[in-house]
Amino acid sequence: MRRNRLAVFLLFGLLFATGGRADQDAxxxxxxxxxxxxxxxxxxxxxxxxxxxxxxxxxxxxxxxxxxxxxxxxxxxxxxxxxxxxxxxxxxxxxxxxxxxxxxxxxxxxxxxxxxxxxxxxxxxxxxxFFHNDKNEKLCSKCHNMKPDFQKAPKRTIKAKGALTADVQVLENPQDSHCYACHEPLTSRKNGHAPSVNFMCTICHNGKAGANNLLDEGQSKYLQPDPIAPRCFKCHERVEEIMKHNRSDHGPTKLGRCNKCHNPHSSPNEFFLRKPIWKLCTTCHAEKASGKHVINAFVFSRNKGGHPTRGRPDPSRPGRELVCSSCHNPHGSKGPFLLRTTGSTPFKVCKRCHKK
Missing domain, CATH: 2.60.40.10 (Immunoglobulins)
Known part of the structure; x- marks a missing residue:
């Protein structure tokens, strides 16, 4: 009798356990x-x-x-x-x-x-x-069209401005893109990158790897190469041409890693930067984070030890605050130290603000 009771107890426990497992697996x-x-x-x-x-x-x-x-x-x-x-x-x-x-x-x-x-x-x-593989796309295709539609969808042309070299064709209605339903939040922040907000996703996500991510080759049809600069230069030829003649180079841009500083989708910061300019620069250049910089013998005594790098208006760009990029070009320069000047004399950049 005791054995029968034990067997019933074990059987009940087994059924309960497997039932719970089945519920969890549901x-x-x-x-x-x-x-x-x-x-x-x-x-x-x-x-x-x-x-x-x-x-x-x-x-x-x-x-x-x-x-x-x-x-x-x-x-x-x-x-x-x-x-x-x-x-x-x-x-x-x-x-x-x-x-x-x-x-x-x-x-x-x-x-x-x-x-x-x-x-x-x-x-x-x-x-x-990576999400976009055959298994996942087959599952999602029951409800979603998983084929990008940039080539066939109606388009309009936006005029080149800023760093863009040529006019660009974009979707007439980005919300009609097959990518929009899942990936719209990527473009939801204040400042958006043109290919992203217009859902020209395959401009950058071409399925190919670069020197830095060769091990990811073939894992997704929407892989993007790392370094990403060759894809960026498809639109930003003007920046590429400027960089060819640099005398001083910035590490991330020299290595083609534009997306270290820029979020290629969107950002709350201007130029879709990953942080506001001053905070972004001092992330790597922590020695400049005191807010005072440059040689102190040639600046006003009120600065008490150096030229300010923020908290002052920028005379060379009325209406904007002084930041690191007021004097330095983060993409490189024909002058020394990434300064916005040409030639070997760094003091020429001072004349941008100090006319006398």
Whole structure:
């Protein structure tokens, strides 16, 4: 009798355990994979659930934001672009079933940026994982057209300005792009990069690798080469031509790593920089972060030890504040020290503001 009771108890426990496992397996975070590195602030999340069986779904992001869905899609798939904070992020999905069960799943992601201390290098366990492979696209193609449509879609022409050398053709209605539904948040910040905000995605994401990411070759049809400069120069030929004649070069631009300083999608900062200009420059040039710079024997005594680098109006650009790029060209210069001058005499740049 005691043996029979033990057998029943073990059988019940086994059924309970496997039933719980089955419930857990009913909800799956299809993408992103756990321990994935991101180089921008948004991740596309796809959650698979039993069709029509979920009465409520909650997604809590690394920024602490909570998204709530009170209905279950017929397909059973929930898709959401979630915002990440710099560094480590834990994305938690909680599903409440019709039979009052709760199922939780989570993934850990790392938003990396070279210009932010603590987020400049991901922990060893994290890796780059690419979404656009045949398996994922086959899954998504049930609801989404996964083919980029830039070549066939109606276009209009925007006139070249700034660093652009030639007029550029862009989509007449960027929101009609097949990429828009999932990747629109990438363009949501104040200052946008023309290819990104016009969803000319394949201009940069050409599926090819560069010297710095050869190991990623073939992992995604929308890979972009690193260094990225050759792709940038397709539009910015004027900058390329200027750089050919530099006497002094800036490290990131010399190495073709335009995206170290610029976010190629969008940014809250001017020129879609990853930080405001002064903060960006002093990330690498910390010795200049005192706000005083240059030789102190030739500046007014009120500066008490050096020429200011911020907190003053810029005489050479009325209406703007003095910053590092007031005197230095971050793309390089024909003069010394990246100064906005030509020839070997650095003091010529002073005349931009000090006429006498």
């Amino acid at each position: 909800v799956e975070i299809v993408t992103p994979q756990d321990e994935t590195i991101y180089d921008d602030a948004f991740a596309s999340l796809v959650v698979k659930t039993p069709p029509g069986k979920i009465k409520r779904l909650e997604i809590e992001t690394g920024e602490g934001k909570l998204y709530i869905y009170k209905s279950s899609p017929k397909t059973g798939y929930y898709c959401k672009s979630v915002k990440l904070k710099l560094g480590d992020n834990n994305i938690t999905v909680t599903a409440y079933t019709d039979d009052n069960k709760t199922i939780m799943k989570s993934v850990e992601l790392f938003y990396r940026s070279e210009v932010y201390e603590g987020a400049d290098e991901a922990p060893y366990k994290f890796r780059k994982h």
